[in-house]
Amino acid sequence: MLRLSSNPKNVECVEPFVEKLVEKYKITPDMYGNILISLTEAVNNAIRHGNGEDENKTVQVSIQQVSKNKIAFQVTDEGPGFDYESVPDPTLPENLLKIGGRGVFLMRQLCDNVLYHNNGSTVEIQFNL
Numbered sequence: 001m002l003r004l005s006s007n008p009k010n011v012e013c014v015e016p017f018v019e020k021l022v023e024k025y026k027i028t029p030d031m032y033g034n035i036l037i038s039l040t041e042a043v044n045n046a047i048r049h050g051n052g053e054d055e056n057k058t059v060q061v062s063i064q065q066v067s068k069n070k071i072a073f074q075v076t077d078e079g080p081g082f083d084y085e086s087v088p089d090p091t092l093p094e095n096l097l098k099i100g101g102r103g104v105f106l107m108r109q110l111c112d113n114v115l116y117h118n119n120g121s122t123v124e125i126q127f128n129l
Contacts, residue, residue, distance in 0.1 A: 021063065041102075047059055061074070
């Protein structure tokens with residue numbers, strides 16, 4: 001488990017966390033990139049949007065092996081959650097030039113499954129190994 005205070009600089013702690021998992025879960029280089037990008041986006045969203053960069057609040061990252069061929073990461077913040085079904089599509093013409101707003105889209109593209117729990121304050125990203 002990884003526990004971070006909600007300082008945006010702490011996003012850099014994600015990469016060493018993922019690196020430690022490569023051998024244990026036999027993560028391929030392609031899968032490594034997908035996991036790293038998705039987990040970085042999830043942690044960044046939790047710090048910035050979920051906890052509002054309040055350093056008194058934490059973000060927790062946990063991993064579990066769902067099955068022999070699937071792992072899942074859960075990223076939980078202390079915020080109220082969000083309406084994950086109404087996130088704007090960043091590929092629509094009116095959103096193309098907007099700064100930000102691509103994290104959820106990236107996770108959906110790079111993960112095998114994305115689930116939300118606790119009203120959206122926990123995101124679970126799953127990867128088939």
